[in-house]
Amino acid sequence: MFGNCGRSSWAKATAMGIAGWLVLAGPAWAHSFLVDATPSSKDHVATAPKTVKLRFGAGVEPAYSKLTIETPDGKVLAQGAVGKADSPRDLSLDAPELAPGRYIVRYRVLSTDGHIVEGNYEFTVDGK
């Protein structure tokens, strides 16, 4: 679906070259899998986070990516994806006031190699 987005073949060749290098270097990332998050999966935090931060194994395109913070019953509390020009592997999303409870972070991102990567994880805000 994003195959005709106008990305140059040079960029594709570069992305494939990087992917090939990563395979040779060890970790077999086919594309931009989630490698780190704050709060992270299964985390229990005492203070509700102001921002959810995700880091991927390779570059992602903020304009074609979406993060959401949801309640366990599927109510979307926040959505969007803010990138940082100087760190193309990072995306963030500002969180609303989060009461103690469980929350789901869902992500659907466009990797710079043209693949879409999606998944979700859960964290918990503990009551005082």
Ligand SMILES: [Cu+2]
């Ligand atoms: Cu890929």
